[in-house]
Amino acid sequence: xxxxxxxLNRSAKKLVSYLIPGDRVNVxxxxxxxxxxxxxxxxxxxxxxxxxxxxxxxxxxxxHQGIIIGNWTFTQDNYEYATDLNLPLVRGYIPFQDPxxxxxxxxxxxxxxxxxxxxxxxxxxxxxxxxTIEDNYWPRDIKCxxxxxxxxxxxx
Amino acid sequence: MGSIAECGRGNLYYxxxxxxxYQSLLSLINSMRxxxxxxxxTGSLYAGQSHTIPFQVDTKxxxxxxxxxxxxNQFLTHYNLxxxxxxxxxxxxxxxxxxxxxxxGSFITIDYPEAGLWNAEIQYNNSADTSYxxxxxxxxxxxxxxxxxxxxxxxxxxxxxxxxxxxxxxxxSPLEDASVALTITRGDFSKSIPLSYGFFExxxxxxxxxxxxxxxxxxxxxxxxxxxxxxxxxxxxxIPSLSAxxxxxxxxxxxxxxxxxxxxxxxxxxxWVGFPRLEDTDIGTTIPYAxxxxxxxxxxxxxxxxxxxxxxxxxxIRIYLTLPRIRDINC
Numbered sequence: 001x002x003x004x005x006x007x008l009n010r011s012a013k014k015l016v017s018y019l020i021p022g023d024r025v026n027v028x029x030x031x032x033x034x035x036x037x038x039x040x041x042x043x044x045x046x047x048x049x050x051x052x053x054x055x056x057x058x059x060x061x062x063x064h065q066g067i068i069i070g071n072w073t074f075t076q077d078n079y080e081y082a083t084d085l086n087l088p089l090v091r092g093y094i095p096f097q098d099p100x101x102x103x104x105x106x107x108x109x110x111x112x113x114x115x116x117x118x119x120x121x122x123x124x125x126x127x128x129x130x131x132t133i134e135d136n137y138w139p140r141d142i143k144c145x146x147x148x149x150x151x152x153x154x155x156x
Numbered sequence: 157m158g159s160i161a162e163c164g165r166g167n168l169y170y171x172x173x174x175x176x177x178y179q180s181l182l183s184l185i186n187s188m189r190x191x192x193x194x195x196x197x198t199g200s201l202y203a204g205q206s207h208t209i210p211f212q213v214d215t216k217x218x219x220x221x222x223x224x225x226x227x228x229n230q231f232l233t234h235y236n237l238x239x240x241x242x243x244x245x246x247x248x249x250x251x252x253x254x255x256x257x258x259x260x261g262s263f264i265t266i267d268y269p270e271a272g273l274w275n276a277e278i279q280y281n282n283s284a285d286t287s288y289x290x291x292x293x294x295x296x297x298x299x300x301x302x303x304x305x306x307x308x309x310x311x312x313x314x315x316x317x318x319x320x321x322x323x324x325x326x327x328x329s330p331l332e333d334a335s336v337a338l339t340i341t342r343g344d345f346s347k348s349i350p351l352s353y354g355f356f357e358x359x360x361x362x363x364x365x366x367x368x369x370x371x372x373x374x375x376x377x378x379x380x381x382x383x384x385x386x387x388x389x390x391x392x393x394x395i396p397s398l399s400a401x402x403x404x405x406x407x408x409x410x411x412x413x414x415x416x417x418x419x420x421x422x423x424x425x426x427x428w429v430g431f432p433r434l435e436d437t438d439i440g441t442t443i444p445y446a447x448x449x450x451x452x453x454x455x456x457x458x459x460x461x462x463x464x465x466x467x468x469x470x471x472x473i474r475i476y477l478t479l480p481r482i483r484d485i486n487c
Binding site: 004007008010011013014015016017018019020062063065066069102104105106108142143144145146147148149150 | 161164165166167168169170171172173174175176177178180181182184185187188189190221223225228256257258259260261265296383
């Protein structure tokens, strides 16, 4: 079976293929890695497949989605630890500036994220965990939609 | 994950496999655009098979885009030029095949379409594939019809009634002649509920969603590729005056009952005030659970002994109990 990241990448590309001219999109991946060495630590990383940390890409024509997908800056990386959900929420909404259409944040996830600063023990994000994040970071005028799938953590 | 969408005031969709998540994209993106597809359905095809999907295009539709997206497998390339094809047939029989291929999908856009019954033919041609391909097919119209689902929680206890509603407007005028039905499914369970006009206000079709008696027997049954409590809601909208049809899909998670109603023991009788739906029955007969909200019909419940639990949430009040002696009223 193909890797989780490749399968997620295809789902994200299909999302872009559903867009129409005038839509704007930004696709980002986030992960947590454990760095060994003299000062071992967990670090959070974010990568932009479409757009950047301050910009989005606008679909300009009926075949532009294919061009966006063709320019996808995807690199293979591994699923290692529960991701820090603060990261996409804190960083992901920045490109939403200057809206021209309804805004939404679509999160593909198996629901395993770190909400207690211990990425080695992932938790299903519960209400209290998320409200803490929301209270601190969430922009009130952006809806967050979730597409979630079976938990895959223990099969990696 | 539900709480993320809930706190973010968004929609929640669940799929067992990552590969199937694309099947909710049409519904989700149309929800974000505040538009409503004419068709939004999934299917599967073996090589050599084709599906013909009829759909109604109304006079209010300025243009539409018919979109098919298929699941990845080893026999399909991302930009497949032959294996999965889509054709459209207009009401007058004109065949349209001028489609644009896109990542694991293709679409046809029709401007100023002929009103009436169209047909889409989706075919899978790869004879090397002995398995099947799954697909998602949708028709997105640009239209003056404004359809929106009233907000409802993403998580709800199944033991309480949930009001669901949908407003239908022709630009800004409420549509009164529509037929709206809500179908709720999980695995092999399916139940349809008609929505009544004027439920919340003019232009709003609504009903109380209460499926406890229908699902409690198999709620805990493990079903393949489903999540316990995850139900799909599909609103079917038919507007005869405009020959228009629309469909809206959502997910909801229904929580298990917090207690067993049959465990309530009552040693003496009850006095019901303003509650017209219970009927007197023989001693020892369990009274069926009410299937509509008691609010505003139930004003108070009086009891000298025993106990009852009233659940008050989401605008409705519901009480579950077994009455051993209904004749003891006013005792």
